[in-house]
Amino acid sequence: MGKSTACLFGAIVILWCCISHVTSDASDHRYNKGDSVPFYANKVGPFHNPSETYRYFDLPFCSPDKVKEKKEDLGEVLNGDRLVVAPYELDFQIDREPQSICKKRLTVNEVAKFRHAVLKDYFYQMYYDDLPIWGFLGKFDSEDKDDPTGARVHLFKHVHFEILYNKDRIIDVFIRNDPRAVVDLTQNREVNVDFTYSAKWIETDTPFEKRLEKYSQTSSLSHNLEIHWFSVINSCVTVLLLTGFLAIILMRVLKNDFVKFTPDEEAVDDQEESGWKYIHGDVFSRTWNRNPAIYTVSCQLKYLSFKGVDFVLFSAFLTVIFDPAFSAIFIFMLALVGVFYPYNRGSLFTALVIIYALTSGIAGYYAASFYYMVEGKNWVKILVLTGSLFSGPLFFTFCFLNTVALAYNTTAALPFGTIVVIFLIWTLVTSPLLVLGGIAGKNSQTGFQAPCRTNKYPREIPQLPWYRTTLSQMAMAGFLPFSAIYIELYYIFASVWGHQIYTIYSILFIVFIILLIVTAFVTVALTYFQLATEDHEWWWRSFLCGGSTGLFIYGYCLYYYFARSDMSGFMQTSFFFGYMACICYGFFLMLGTVGFRAALIFVRHIYHSIKCE
Structure with missing residues (x-):
């Protein structure tokens, strides 16, 4: 016990150190007059394509003979940051009259690059004393913004x-562009440009502790807060209606069923079983609660063991999500205590990688314990599947998207060294913890205890109407949970795939809990209706119905991309749909696990409450 506590404490210390290391460049953000302040240029890119960003000096700005790069942390690299020392001298409290950075004659190719960037609404990002700064490269005049052909293009040169x-600390920084200090880049010809800059220091009484508040004001405005709380109220109403439905309708039906299925002893012989009691011998038979797709393939390939494939795959699907799920819970906890303040470069990605690696043992433990509970034997196979069912698709998606990013030469492409670091973390931390968790799980569980006797051979399932098929029930099961979260989804998407900042993590946490509750209730209701029609194959059905919300979320991705955003281009489209597919797949696994666990508790309860001969 003491050893495990020490390991956990050590992991928390390492995580906190890694997160804290990316929060500041200066030790305490205190400066004397004339001191040099850390100033870095980060990246440039189209405003509407957040993933398509390039290094600052990929555009023909005035660059020094030797570009000084900042040593970046893992999270900063994963975030696409590529910081270099900016070509400006802004010493503390030293005003700068307009002075030249460099005088440059732009070639035809350089003019074409700048003109393309201005027409695509390129912006640049910098960090001054860890405060983010943005600015646009220029402006263009066009009657039709969607077709800027023939527009007059101007590049800001100042x-x-x-x-x-406030005293010895920097509170805020702004960039102002003079609309008159521009260079005309409309024609393909060489032009002379004198890039200049100036600086003015203004004293304020805003305390240092509040200098980041403005970045979260968008989420905290009264109008947006009303919409956020409307989303929460909408979700709560959905939960109340659903719980009311279960309490009034479903429980009343169950009460009548209990009365019907527990007759007097004199009438037992004359009582003909029907409904969900009739299939009590098949409900807990793992052999016949199969995935139809796997069963079809196994019937065609005689040498393929259906039972082994179905058990292992089902156990892996139920437990592979424990690692990402626990990672999400820890991320929520860190967010609620204020670790991930706006533009805390790379802290979220650093925390995500470390927590995911440290919680892999949890997934291994639950995978092996559940697999052995349902009479599995090959614990190595279940651990391999658990370690690859989620990370495998994520890895192949990353390989494809990283190749695309390399082809575009964007900052989204991870360097080889970073890929090696992640591989070593997976090899030296994630995999060993997964195996250790699996060993602990297989030694800690007993056999599956069904509340009633199970049949060796299954009963025949009666012919069911189309609206009771798997696809129809998945559509019904996914709609209600999705309706409880769809309003909040817009703000999440606008933050992840846009430039808005999401800081109201408490509301997000409430919506997340409501999503889990609604998913559990809907799956329980549909499981009861399935059993009432004497369809005993509920194991995979409950998992698929619970996870179907992930499909609705991916459908919302299509709507958001084409109707609510201005993203375009092959790279941005690939990144959006590729990574959102992985995220929605994770939601499918997580909510599917919630649905099955809730259905299992419900089914065990109702069959434990009646006398089954």
Whole structure:
């Protein structure tokens, strides 16, 4: 016990150190007059394509003879940050009159690059004392914004910085562009440009602790808060209606069933079983609660063991999500205590990688314990599937998208060294913990205890109407949970795939809990209706119905991309649909597991409450 506590404490210390390391460049953000302040240029890219970003000096700005790169953390690299020392001198409390960075004659190719960037609404991002700064490269005049052909294109050649400070600390920084200080890039010809900048320091009484509040004000505005709380109220109403449905309708039906299925002893012989009691011998038979697709393949391939494949795959599907799920829970906890403040470079990705690696033992434990509970034997096979069912598709998606990013030469492409680091983490931390968890899980569980006797051979399932098929029930099961979260989805998408900042993690946590509750209730209701029609193959059905919300979320991705965003281009489209497919797949696994677990508790309860001969 003491050893495990020490390991857990050590992991928390390492995680906190890694997160804290990316929060600041200066030790305490205190400066004396004339001190040099850390100033980094980060990246440039189209405003509407957040994944398509390039290094700052990929555009022909005034670059020094030797570009000084900042040593970046793992999370910063995963976030696509590529920081270099900016070509400006903004010492603390030193005003700068307009002065030249460099005088440059732009070639025809360089003019074409800048003109393309301006027409695509390129912006650049910098960090001054860890405060983010944004600015646009230029402007263009066109009557038709969707077709800027023939527009007059202007490049800003002067940048003015306004820096707010309080005593010895920097509070805020702004970029002002003079619309008159521009260079006309409309024609394909060489032009001379004198890139200049200036700076003005302004004293303010805003305390240092509140300098990041403005980045979260968008989420905290009264209008947005009303919409957020409307989303929560909408979700709560959905839960109340659903629980009311279960309490009034379903429980009344169950009460009548209990009365019917527990007759007097004199009438037992004359009582003909029907409904869900009639199939009590098949409900807990793992052999026949099969996945139809696997069963079809196994019937065609005689040498394939259906029982082994179905047991292993079902156990892996139920337990593979424990690693990402526990990671999400820990991320929520860190977010609620304020670790992930706006533009805390790379902290979220650093925490996600470390927590995912450290919680892999949980997935291994639950995978092996559940597999052995349903009479599995090959614990190595279940661990291999558990370690690859989620990370495998994620790995292949990453390989494809990283290749696309390399072809576009964007900052989204991970360097080889970072890929090696992630591989070593997976090899030296994730995999050993997965195996250790699996060993502990297989030694801690007893056999599956069904509340009633199970049959060796299954009963025949009666012919059912189309609306009781798997696909129809998946559509019904996914709609209600999705309706409880769809309003909040827009703000999440606008934050992940846009430039809005999401900081109301408490509301997000409430919506997440409501999503789990609604999924559990809907799956329980549909499982009862399935058993009432004497269809005993509920194991896979409950998992698929619970996870169907993930399919609805991916459908919302299509709507958001084409109707609510201005994203375009092959790279951005690939990144959006590729990574969202992995996220929705994770939701499918997580909610499917919630649905099955809730259905299992419900089914065990109702069959334990009646006398089954």
